[in-house]
Amino acid sequence: MDTDSSNANAGHVPTPATRFVEFQYMEIKDLAKQFLTLISGTLVVTVSFADKIVPLDKAGQFSKTMLAVSWVLLVLSFVLAGIGLVGMFSAAIAAREGHCYGHALDYRRLSRPSYHFINIAGLLFVAALICLAITGGARLFGQG
Numbered sequence: 241m242d243t244d245s246s247n248a249n250a251g252h253v254p255t256p257a258t259r260f261v262e263f264q265y266m267e268i269k270d271l272a273k274q275f276l277t278l279i280s281g282t283l284v285v286t287v288s289f290a291d292k293i294v295p296l297d298k299a300g301q302f303s304k305t306m307l308a309v310s311w312v313l314l315v316l317s318f319v320l321a322g323i324g325l326v327g328m329f330s331a332a333i334a335a336r337e338g339h340c341y342g343h344a345l346d347y348r349r350l351s352r353p354s355y356h357f358i359n360i361a362g363l364l365f366v367a368a369l370i371c372l373a374i375t376g377g378a379r380l381f382g383q384g
Contacts (some may be wrong), residue, residue, distance in 0.1 A: 257335040257347060264351070265332040271323040272358055279321060279365055283314040294375055306375040313368035321361035327354030327356065 246272045254262070286307075288292065326351055335347035 260335045260347060260351070261332050265328055265335070268326035268328050268355075268358070269325065272321055272328065275321050275358070275361070275365075276325070278320060279314055279318045279361075282365075282368070283311065283318065286310065286314070293372070294379060299379070303375050303378050306371050306378065310368045310371035310375065313364045313371065317361045317364035317368060320357045320364065324354045324361060327351070327357065357372075 246284050290296065290307065296304065330345075331347040331350035331354060333352055334345040338344065
């Protein structure tokens, strides 16, 4: 008698919901957690060293504005990535249980907007980094 568990599961084909929970949710969850850590770290470092990035007492309006825009974009990116992570968690619950928070929901209806939130958060993060680079360039070239 063969007791190898791989043979026992050979005929089992996972459903799309099972594949979503076992792979997509786990990967997106890890990605979003690391992304949230990166965003918050970037925000903390830029706020902590704001005076080194742009000497606020000597800086022009352009540099101050670019730094403020960068911070706003980082905060928005953090919020959207967090919303995306919560949405993916809800989608995983819906995929496993067939309902979420007492309502019958299709996990795909929850996961699609979550992907979009995380993608938009990534774009906002890149935009924030570009604003920081412009701020540094303005200071370097004496424009700010």
